[in-house]
Amino acid sequence: MEKKQTGLNISARSFVAAIVIIFLLMTATYILTFVIPGGSYERIPDENGNMILDTASGFSNVPGGLPFWKWILSPILVLGADGSAALIAVIVFLLVIGGVFNALTEHGLMNYMLDRLVAKYGGVRYRLMAVLIFFFMAMGSLVGSFEEIVPLVPIVVSLTIGLGWDAETGVAVSLLAAGCGFAAGVANPFTIGVAQTLAGLPMFSGIWLRLLAFASIYLLLLGFTAHHARRRSVEATENGRKTGLPPDAKMGSGVRIFGTLIGGGIAAVLASGFVTALRDYTMIIVAVMFLVAGIAACLVSGMGGRALGKAFLRGVVTVSPSILMILMAASIKYTMVEGKILDTLLHSAVEAGGNMSRAELVLFIYLICLVMNFFIPSGSAKAFLLIPLIVPLAQLFGISSQLCIVAFAFGDGFSNVFYPTNPALLISLGLANVSYGKWAAYSWKFQGLNLLLTSGLLLFGLAVGYG
DSSP: OOOOOOOOOOOHHHHHHHHHHHHHHHHHHHHHHHHSOOEEEOEEEOTTSOEEEOGGGOEEEOOOOOOHHHHHTHHHHGGGSTTHHHHHHHHHHHHHHHHHHHHHHHHTHHHHHHHHHHHHHGGGHHHHHHHHHHHHHHHHHHHOOSGGGGGGHHHHHHHHHHTTOOHHHHHIIIIIHHHHHHHHOSSOIIIIIHHHHHTTOOTTOSHHHHHHHHHHHHHHHHHHHHHHHHHHOOOGGGSSOOOOOOOOHHHHHHHHHHHHHHHHHHHHHHHTTTOGGGGGGHHHHHHHHHHHHHHHHHHHTTOOHHHHHHHHHHHHHHHTTHHHHHHHHHHHHHHHHHTTOHHHHHHHHHHHHTTSOHHHHHHHHHHHHHHHHHHOOOHHHHHHHHHHHHHHHHHHTTOOHHHHHHHHHHHHHGGGGTOTTOHHHHHHHHHHTOOHHHHHHHHHHHHHHHHHHHHHHHHHHHHTTOO
């Protein structure tokens, strides 16, 4: 059987383009530290020990600014900042993905598995698309999976190419769908769960509007993705993949082991929606399960231990440039925090909202969350920062806390799959060999349509007294 020696490769053009974009954003943020005066809210621990804003103490002006040396070294210094454990976990996660996928690809197991999937589902590919989008949206919406989806993105991209579509379709069916589900937040513990707890609401209450949002966004995403796929579609046998590889007992055993163990990892992620103790470890669980699945599948299907080790190391080396992108993106928030301008921007936004109508204010809260998500991709971290500010503001103008939290979830999730400061997006695009510019050109129309749809849902919730 022919083996493709391709593995996961970070496209040089995609890498350079992403580095340039992120560096320009880093520079713009540093310039803001000279323009925006420093300010600070006091932080106090909540009943669980998490630090939240003490709005009762108010906002105070403090000296701002950031030394040039600190800014230029910020991609390194960010490793010692608050929240660095999650950043390090993402980096380790990426290296595991790269090593395992390269081993699977060099051995030919990935090609064999995809050939079987194309042969089985090539005739019902749009039905498969609908199922995959629903699955990934459900993973995001019910258990808050987003970064955990990254290992599956290259598989789905390869599958969609094998089915006659393009790489952008594969990213949309997997990561974009997960981001949309994450934002719809039917029972997302990292946004809805944390935000409702901070606001003093029963966890996952007010679910009907979020279910309506999930269904509406699902139909929009499916229609958008299928429309693009039909325009770019070719027959599954015309795209360069040779289907109909002869059956191979060892390869078949490897595929079954890989699928079974990955299924176990997905089951553990799903269980985290009900077992709160698992929620902080889902990324670790997925990484370990993926590592074990890849090693076991390669060994069972006939790959030698030495060849496996070499292939794994080559994969780690191949994806390691993405670490620089991740650190540079993370340094943008670091610059804002160290330069003391993050709280100033929040305070200015809250003051600006005081002169708006109720309809304008609920959309403005959505906008605040969209803007802050550019600098702080983590949904739970953003909840601790924003909820103590935006919920009291909303209540002052007769907007329910429930609707405010839906606006927060919308602002947090959708832009995760558009902003170049999100590590999971950067990793996924690099592994899919899709440049950021190409992805932005593909997805901006969907983001625009979705912005109109979700804004309409918020206004609908306001009109019917959702609370």
